[in-house]
Amino acid sequence: MDRVIFLVDMNAFFVTCEMTRNKDLIGKPSAVAGDPKKRTGIILAANYDARACGVRTAMPLNQALKLCPELVVVPPDHRFYSEMSDRVMELLSHYSPVVEQNSIDEAWLDMTGMEEHFGDPVRAAGLIMDDIRETLGLWCSIGIADNKFLAKMASELKKPLGITRLPGNDYKTRLWPLPVREMYGIGKKTEEQLSEIGIRTIGELALADEALLTKKFGKAGRVMHDHANGIDCDPVTPRHHEDMKSIGKSVTMSEDITDIDTARRVLMRLSDEISTTARKNCKCGHTVQITIKYSNFTTITRQMTIPPTDISKRIFASGCELLEKNWDSRKPVRLLGISLSGFEVQSEIQLDLFSDLTDESYQADGKEEKIQKAIDDIRNKFGKDKVSWGTLLKKSK
Numbered sequence: 457m458d459r460v461i462f463l464v465d466m467n468a469f470f471v472t473c474e475m476t477r478n479k480d481l482i483g484k485p486s487a488v489a490g491d492p493k494k495r496t497g498i499i500l501a502a503n504y505d506a507r508a509c510g511v512r513t514a515m516p517l518n519q520a521l522k523l524c525p526e527l528v529v530v531p532p533d534h535r536f537y538s539e540m541s542d543r544v545m546e547l548l549s550h551y552s553p554v555v556e557q558n559s560i561d562e563a564w565l566d567m568t569g570m571e572e573h574f575g576d577p578v579r580a581a582g583l584i585m586d587d588i589r590e591t592l593g594l595w596c597s598i599g600i601a602d603n604k605f606l607a608k609m610a611s612e613l614k615k616p617l618g619i620t621r622l623p624g625n626d627y628k629t630r631l632w633p634l635p636v637r638e639m640y641g642i643g644k645k646t647e648e649q650l651s652e653i654g655i656r657t658i659g660e661l662a663l664a665d666e667a668l669l670t671k672k673f674g675k676a677g678r679v680m681h682d683h684a685n686g687i688d689c690d691p692v693t694p695r696h697h698e699d700m701k702s703i704g705k706s707v708t709m710s711e712d713i714t715d716i717d718t719a720r721r722v723l724m725r726l727s728d729e730i731s732t733t734a735r736k737n738c739k740c741g742h743t744v745q746i747t748i749k750y751s752n753f754t755t756i757t758r759q760m761t762i763p764p765t766d767i768s769k770r771i772f773a774s775g776c777e778l779l780e781k782n783w784d785s786r787k788p789v790r791l792l793g794i795s796l797s798g799f800e801v802q803s804e805i806q807l808d809l810f811s812d813l814t815d816e817s818y819q820a821d822g823k824e825e826k827i828q829k830a831i832d833d834i835r836n837k838f839g840k841d842k843v844s845w846g847t848l849l850k851k852s853k
Contacts, residue, residue: 460577460600461692462565463607464548464584467595467616469561470501473540474530476593485509486528489517490710500532504616535729543592551584556692562611564604566692581619589617601627605688608640627686632659639683646680649673658684703730703739706793712751714785719792723775724768726794731768734796740764743798744774748782749791758782761798771796 466472470488475481485506490497499520502511509524521527541560548555551574554566567580574580581598588596599610600621609631610620622630631639637647639658653672655661661669662684669677682688705726713719723746734741745759758778765771775794 458568459602460567460570461602461604461607462552462567462577462581462584463558463599463604463611464544464563464565464588465597465599465611465615466544466561466588467597468501468503468507469541469594470532470537471503471506471530472501472594473537474533475503476540477536478530481528481530484528485511485524485526486530487511487520488532489520489529490531490708540592540594544588544594547587547591548584551580554692554694556694558608564607564692578619578621585617585619603686603688604690604692605640605683606686612638612640625686628659628662632657632662632684634658636661639680641683642680646673701799702795702797703733703737703741704745704793704795705729706747706791708749708791709789712788712790714788716779716783716785719779719783719789720776722792723779723794724772726792727772727775728768730794730796731766731771734766739796739799740766741796741799743796744771744778745795745797746775746778746782747791747793747795748779748789751788751790753790755791756782764798766796 471481471486474488475486481503483505485503485508487502487506488500490500497517499511499513499515499517501513502520506520506524506527509527511520511524511527517529521529537560541557544561545555545557545563548563548565552565552567552570556564558564567574567577570580571577574583577600581600585596585598588594595616597611597615597618597620599607599612600619601607601610601623606622606627609627610622611618613620613630634657635647636642636650636655636658637644639661642650649672650656650661653664653668655664661680664681666678666681669681671677673680707722707726709722733739742761742764743759744762745757747755747757749755758781760774760778762770762774771794
C-alpha cells in the first residue's frame with residue numbers, strides 16, 4: 457500500500473490567532489511584531505491583507521509601516537499561540553493516530569489506510585481544513601504526497617487555504633523548475649555553495665552527480681539529492697513527552713533593563729510557564745539554567761543542580777540565585793531565559809534511605825505541591841490568567 461502523508465501548515469499563524477480574539481483585525485492589514493508602541497522590532501507574522509502591501513515576515517517594523525502606513529500591529533503573545541497550537545494538534549489527532557508536530561504551526565499526519573473513514577485524501581484534507589477553520593477560526597494549507605518531504609513542499613505551493621497533491625512523478629513538473637532556495641531544508645548559505653558548482657534549480661540538483669554532492673556536503677548532500685528526486689523514507693514519528701530533554705522559556709525585552717527586580721519578575725513568569733509544562737508532561741528536572749543576553753548581544757549561561765522538581769517556586773528560587781550571582785547593573789540586559797533539564801520520571805524519584813518523613817523540609821515540599829496543584833486546578837477550570845503569583849502582580853500606584 458502506498459503511503460499517504462499530509463503536511464498541515466497553519467497560514468499566518470500568529471496573526472490569525474490574534475484575529476480569533478480581536479475581530480477588528482479581520483479585513484485589515486495586520487501583523488504581530490516586537491514593540492508596536494515604540495515602532496521597533498521585526499514582523500513575526502503578517503496577514504494576507506498586509507502581505508498584499510509588501511509586508512513580510514522578518515521585515516523591520518519601521519520598514520513595514522512605510523510600506524503600509526495603515527498596518528495594525530499587535531505585540532506577540534507566545535503563551536496564547538502555544539495554547540492554540542496545542543488545540544490544533546489535538547484536533548489533528550482525531551484524524552490520524554500518527555501525528556508528528558514539526559513546529560508550532562505545522563505537523564505531518566500519516567493518513568495511510570484512513571480512506572474508509574474520511575474518503576480519498578483530497579476529501580479528507582478538505583474535512584481537516586474545514587474543521588480547523590470552523591472549530592478554531594484558523595486557516596491552513598495542506599500538502600499531500602507519499603512522503604514527508606514532498607508533502608511539505610506541496611503545502612507551500614498554494615496559500616492560503618490551499619490543498620495540493622503531488623502524486624507519482626508530478627513533483628518533477630511542479631518542483632524541478634523552482635530555485636534550490638525554495639527546497640525545504642536549504643538555506644541561503646547552502647544555496648550559495650550549490651550555485652558555486654552550477655546548481656541553481658531543484659531539477660539541476662536532482663540530476664547532479666550524487667558523489668560530488670556527498671563529497672562537498674557529506675551526508676546532507678545525499679539527503680538533498682534524494683529529496684530533489686522525490687525520495688524520503690523517513691517515517692512520521694509522533695513526538696512523545698518522553699523525548700523531551702529540556703523545557704525552556706526566554707523573552708526579549710521591549711527595552712533593555714538594568715534593574716534586577718524587573719529581571720526577577722521576568723524570571724518568575726518564565727519559571728511559572730516552564731513548571732506548568734513540566735507537570736503537564738510528568739517531568740521533574742534537577743538542572744536549572746539561566747541565559748542572559750546583553751545589549752551588545754554577548755550571551756552568558758549559568759546553571760546549578762537542585763533536587764528534582766516541577767514546582768515553579770523552586771525553579772524560580774534557583775534562577776534568582778544564579779541571576780544574583782551574575783548580575784551587573786552596568787550591563788543592560790536584552791534577553792532573559794530559564795530552563796529545566798536533567799529529567800527523571802516522577803515515579804522513579806525516591807526518598808533517601810535515611811530521610812525522615814517528619815522532617816520540616818519534606819512537609820514544606822508537600823505544602824508547595826498542594827499549593828501548586830490548587831493553582832493548576834483553578835487555571836484548568838477558569839483560565840490561566842485567573843490566578844497568579846504575588847511576585848507578578850503590579851504594585852498599585
